[in-house]
């Protein structure tokens with residue numbers, strides 16, 4: 001986990017509590033960068049393990065881009 005994600009995680013959790021979980025992508029993508037980080041996903045999917053996230057992060061950059069999100073959704077590991 002990078003220093004940035006450690007700082008963002010508590011903010012993401014607090015923000016997600018204020019909106020319906022899984023309502024829309026914006027509810028997951030807290031920082032609006034178009035990608036899902038592990039803290040962002042885990043905030044709305046507490047059952048998501050770091051191993052699951054790593055499996056979805058095929059490029060290994062620590063973020064799920066649109067292609068990785070689409071693949072995870074198709075595999076049933078992410079909400080549609």
Ligand SMILES: [Ca+2]
Nearest residue numbers: 059061063064
């Ligand atoms: Ca990635």
